Amino acid sequence: MTIAQLLQTATTQLTTAGSDEPEANAQWLLAFVLGVTRTWVLANGSFEIPAKDQAAFEKLLVRKAKGEPLSHITGVQPFCGWNIIVSPDVLTPRPETEDLVEQAATHFERNGAYTFLDMCTGSGCIAVALAKKFPNARVLAADISAEALQVAQQNIRKHKLEERVQLLQSNLWEDVMGTFDLIIANPPYIPTENLDGLTREVQHEPRLALDGGADGFEITRPLCQAADSFLNPGGLLALELDDGQAWPLARGLAEIGWKATVKKDIFNVERFVFATRN
Numbered sequence: 001m002t003i004a005q006l007l008q009t010a011t012t013q014l015t016t017a018g019s020d021e022p023e024a025n026a027q028w029l030l031a032f033v034l035g036v037t038r039t040w041v042l043a044n045g046s047f048e049i050p051a052k053d054q055a056a057f058e059k060l061l062v063r064k065a066k067g068e069p070l071s072h073i074t075g076v077q078p079f080c081g082w083n084i085i086v087s088p089d090v091l092t093p094r095p096e097t098e099d100l101v102e103q104a105a106t107h108f109e110r111n112g113a114y115t116f117l118d119m120c121t122g123s124g125c126i127a128v129a130l131a132k133k134f135p136n137a138r139v140l141a142a143d144i145s146a147e148a149l150q151v152a153q154q155n156i157r158k159h160k161l162e163e164r165v166q167l168l169q170s171n172l173w174e175d176v177m178g179t180f181d182l183i184i185a186n187p188p189y190i191p192t193e194n195l196d197g198l199t200r201e202v203q204h205e206p207r208l209a210l211d212g213g214a215d216g217f218e219i220t221r222p223l224c225q226a227a228d229s230f231l232n233p234g235g236l237l238a239l240e241l242d243d244g245q246a247w248p249l250a251r252g253l254a255e256i257g258w259k260a261t262v263k264k265d266i267f268n269v270e271r272f273v274f275a276t277r278n
Helices: 003-017 022-034 038-043 051-065 070-074 095-105 125-133 146-158 192-197 220-230 246-255
Strands: 076-079 082-085 115-119 138-143 165-169 180-185 231-240 258-264 270-277
Touching (some): 003 022, 003 051, 022 038, 022 051, 022 070, 051 070, 076 125, 082 125, 082 146, 095 180, 095 231, 095 270, 115 125, 125 138, 125 146, 125 180, 180 220, 220 246, 246 258, 246 270
Parallel strands (some): 115 138, 138 165, 180 231
Antiparallel strands (some): 231 270, 258 270
């Protein structure tokens, strides 16, 4: 069977199963099995797939049709140009969070000797990206989940950042010490009542990384209330939120003495809040 034929069959199978982005997921999955890029797959539709690779692909396709995230099947997810190890213990890094990092990075000079805090680090994707972008920066990556921190440790080792990225198990600010030039976070922000309505793929991800409590602000609220005590003068607080949450949070920050700006993500959603102390 050729690549084109196999992809057509796989796309139909994933569509019937109700998978998100069935065509793209079939392409990425086949590229993973063949050890090539998605671009190569798209450019070589007439290539005959070896029987062993077809069998391996079809086995993984069954898992995808059941709603398992592609990143859990492949074990990696691209993020800001680097491959990040993922598992069912962490949230899969998303393009919106890449955008958060890119927008936050514009506030800093590449060679500055900064200290950054990545709160609710999960896989460590933000911490890794910041350490890669700022070669003289030091990053503290904090999370309440020991399992998530094990994944983050794998990513720190993978990218040879052990000397500049430190991990900390902490319930928000409980065990954090020091001050930072940037506090950045993609915290759990989905209101509890909305969790059951998430896609099958997202349902496979850890509830701890998704559940933002009754109003979606259960984690973000205490994070913001104490953040000023951990920021250096002129430091930046950068947060990712759910659609509809950015302006209420920005107004709340303004009420307690912050200057807050709301920014859109790459999908034109008002998702980010960037704040400094007045």
